[in-house]
Amino acid sequence: MNKGLIDLHEVGMTYQAASGPVEALAGISASIGAGEFVSLVGPSGCGKSTLLRIVAGLRPATRGTITVAGRTVTQPIPDIGMVFQAPILLKWRSILENVLLPAELAGKDPAKLRPRAEQLLEMAGLAGFGPKLPRELSGGMQQRAALCRALLLDPPLLLMDEPFGALDAMTRDDMALELLRIWGEKDLAREARKTVLFVTHSIPEAVFLSDRVIVMSARPGRIAADLRIDLPRPRTVELRATEAFGRLNLELFRALTGKTGGGTTL
Amino acid sequence: MNKGLIDLHEVGMTYQAASGPVEALAGISASIGAGEFVSLVGPSGCGKSTLLRIVAGLRPATRGTITVAGRTVTQPIPDIGMVFQAPILLKWRSILENVLLPAELAGKDPAKLRPRAEQLLEMAGLAGFGPKLPRELSGGMQQRAALCRALLLDPPLLLMDEPFGALDAMTRDDMALELLRIWGEKDLAREARKTVLFVTHSIPEAVFLSDRVIVMSARPGRIAADLRIDLPRPRTVELRATEAFGRLNLELFRALTGKTGGGTTL
Amino acid sequence: MTKLGAFSRQYWPTVVLFAFLLASWQTAVTFGNIREYLLPAPLSVWNALWHGDTAWAGHLWTTTLEIIGAFLMAAVVGVALGVAIAWSPVLANALVPFLVFVNTLPKVAIAPLFLIWMGYGIFPNMLMGALIGFFPVVINTAVGLSQVEPDMLDLGRVFNAPKWKIFVKIRIPNALPYILSALKITATAAVVGAIVGEFVASQRGLGYVIVTTQSSMNTSVAFAALVWISVVGLLLYGAVVLLAHLWAPWAEGVD
């Protein structure tokens, strides 16, 4: 058996829809160590969101076993932060109240966490938007609010489904660096880092952030490649101009597209 | 006066929210010619979606005037295709029925447009998903379905708000090329092209697709730069490896970030 | 067999609850100091149901017709009024206070007057039932129609759909969970309404049986009629639940 924080063994998922079954995942086996930052890339519809939900214990897999911290997952696992693909903000709550929701749900005093919530909003460029309602925010702003919500309780495990998908390049950069800081890049020695499972469509983003990138094949999702990113940490913006960064980008591009030539994607 | 298909004159927008007004757009003036492919880039929350809605006639601007095809916009304008930032699929309709919705709403016979709808779904990699319900699709698949819906009636003007935002690099590539084909790149001589106003967060995507890229500054949105992309058409994947493409990317990056150095973003 | 199995698995709590209530009721009547004329024992009601000399079939038929008619009228008129209210603020401002007024009128008080105008028979009783049952449909329809996401409306407007088409294709399907919820409410109100009509004047029907037998203190028969009424009510309610299930499976809720 593997000894990761998250161990997936032949995990398969077939949705039973009215119009017939859809096989979303076909036998995923992987192990993610504590403190690892792992990105998940793969074509649209290959089962990334499904996999994240299964790991979180929100949906039971139809095949295989999942263990997190040694326990088999059969129900939602505790102490995680999750960013869903859609922001899913409660429309009757202000942004600040939305960010404080996890505290309320976990029975913690929201008043105590308010400074932290405000600090997170500021970090996400949403200072001053705390009292606004979700519908008064742009798409990208909503997504950032959802990110703040996931971070509120400082969870040791983060499951993130395209958290920066709706962000422009610059904001994305800023958020990526913030995420690395929060992940605990400064604490590399102390092993106090969080574990992150991060879905993205951006190859450079995956390379820049991760220790490892897992590449999934088209539906039904399988693991097509598992690439170790051996770039030095802490990662800096300058790193992106290096040859090693470019090489890993290309390697990932090839793993993803199956093409052997070079090239970039949009 | 300008003589574009779309003329914006000092367009401003201030939202009146319960918690105070928010100035989203501050004096946007621009002209977009018929048949032009124009991208709109800018930081999250700078007013791109707002501007698209104003052009579509869905929201009245609070200042300035907008004319489309010579007529002042005061209500939703006819014959456009629009992709919203969220998929907004009707959950009680199958994907095919969702794609056919514009036909029904416009009083056209959906049965006649069914072959076209199925062809669009196939183009978007959704063959076989026609009978499924929206919630049975992944985020990226829903977004593609929304794209098919916008294209169904073959409208001469397309307003697209991050239509490829939730797609992986490869699917994104494919869709971009399809979009260029639909736009009418093959008909460059005949001037039968559509007009496209395209919001994106991807600099290479904007460069690859557009005749012009309008760069907006942070909220309240202003036009920070208006960059002509003089790359030859038809655009090919190979083009992305050229020096000219790289230069335009860099130029756009600088316009967007205000930084003078080189570098890439995620 | 499996269907029956599933059914029994689903409804055993009901059966248990009813059995318990019946048993306590019978016990109370048998051993307690409850007079038969006030609350007849379940067994007496059972006897009245099957061994009495009431010709149930005819009464049941009449009342069922009235109830179905009342329900359909309430549904159609209620949805139409709800649409009108959601359609235009002017109509809403004109209609809502008027409908509230109509609905607060105690129907039992105006029933005699109503029937003098309308005459007697099945149709007026249907009307009375519809009058008692239409309001929930109006309000839920109007509220449901207004609870649509602004984005969905924009979708309709982008395609330059006329307002009525946005209603038909977007607002109404979106309001279906509300409308179906109201229909469940109205299913039971239509039952009461039809019976109230029969209370005022009638020559047949379950309401007629109740008044007639109640005025000869023949309470067990009156209760038997109440049992039949509830059976019709439950069946109609079940039909609405089924309809909701078939018609709007995406809006599945609790039955």
Place this chain on the structure above:
Amino acid sequence: MTKLGAFSRQYWPTVVLFAFLLASWQTAVTFGNIREYLLPAPLSVWNALWHGDTAWAGHLWTTTLEIIGAFLMAAVVGVALGVAIAWSPVLANALVPFLVFVNTLPKVAIAPLFLIWMGYGIFPNMLMGALIGFFPVVINTAVGLSQVEPDMLDLGRVFNAPKWKIFVKIRIPNALPYILSALKITATAAVVGAIVGEFVASQRGLGYVIVTTQSSMNTSVAFAALVWISVVGLLLYGAVVLLAHLWAPWAEGVD
């Protein structure tokens, strides 16, 4: 002044409609062959309202108390039952048929039983009103609670919220438009219910006035009582609309 202006701008359609109805009614009674005892002219009703010898204040007070009590009970019990039903399928299967049964019982038919158990007075009338008005709240609450997006529930589950907290923080706010819609319906039902309660047994109240005067064919006073009832009903309805506005502005709908 501007508020008054806005109010009058908003409600002129109502005023026009009411004025039109009143005028046609008065015309019909004056020139048509309608008997005053069947349908009194608006002017007679007006006279009964202001110049008759009915001591309205006391009756109005009694009935208003009953209505408010009925409404509050129906709201509280209805929401509680709706939550119970949405909470557990077992509870739902046990309760729903039973509640449908209770709601299809014509309340007037069980009047003797009700009188015996509850006696007469303000409280039993409140109960009767609650009994007539609770059902829409139950159904709408249950349906509303079940109409939550699965994603929102996942949100709650991700944070390991206990089930009741998901109810309190997510399901119930999400169901508020449904609940408020039901409260609008129940506001009018509580009015009818309290009056029906007074019909069954009472010593004062507007329902008491109606039966008393109606049976001596003093119809104009009975109609005057109906007018008061509607006024109370409209005020209660307006209060619910206002509450909805303050409490759930995001769920704004049609009033």
Place this chain on the structure above:
Amino acid sequence: QEKFTFALNWFAVGDHAAYWVALDKGYYKAKGLDVTLENSKGSGDSIAKVDTGRADAGLADAAVVIASVGRGTTVKTVGMVFDKTPLNIFSLKEKPLSKPKDLEGKTLAAPPGDSQRQMFPAFAKVNGIDPSKVSWVNIEPAAKIAAVAEKRVDGVGDYSTGLPLYEKAAGKGNVVMMPWADFGFDMYSMSIIASAKTMKDRPKALKDFLEASYMGWRDVMADPKAAMEILKKRVPEVDVEVMTPNMLIGLGLMRTDRYAKNGIGWIDEKKMCDSVDLVNAYMGLPKKVECKDVYSTEFFTKVAMPN
């Protein structure tokens, strides 16, 4: 065959046996009348039906008829059913109200339409008690019996013909009556009414209807058991056990010297006008009702009472 609708004052009770008997035996048919018997919700309802032409004739309590004339109806009493008044108060043996004095300080119940309720001030006056010392509760007719049997109130006002119903609830011998007729109060009550239109346009039909109905009554008096069988056959919902005694008490109110002498249904002018005076005095009508406006003997045909 000429259509003729008769509005009963309630759902089928023993008081209605005569009309079903006449119908069943073809008495109406023999006179060329195709009679429909219609149920109503009390006297007010049946009067409204007759007055608006929904019915050609009907059954109603005289007090309500007189009041209705005061409020603009044009109906008239054309035949009397009970010659002796059925007005009465029921109570339980353990707390009996057997004479008017017993009523003071007590709570009575009755629907406001009941004649007992309306006429109580007059009854009180005749017997020298203070009507303000009696408090009345409004109740649904259906709740009357339960109210007294379960001691929610001290007594209820109801026709003496209702005794079997009360006994069924409270037990035989447990019910105490206070028939007003025994305490100096005499007033007409249950009567047959007709609309102005029927009287004017169809005098013959009305007269024939009355005669056939009285023949029905005659047969009921002659053979109550057979009459009840007919009622049961026609209206299967009636409970013979209680409706037979109910009918018999009604017959007792009709076996008077006046009927023996003048025939069933006879209206006595003095008693009728006294009844009108009582209503005028106690019911607060907008205008005083003239005795001649409330009744007519024009349509009376003498049908002899059997022995």
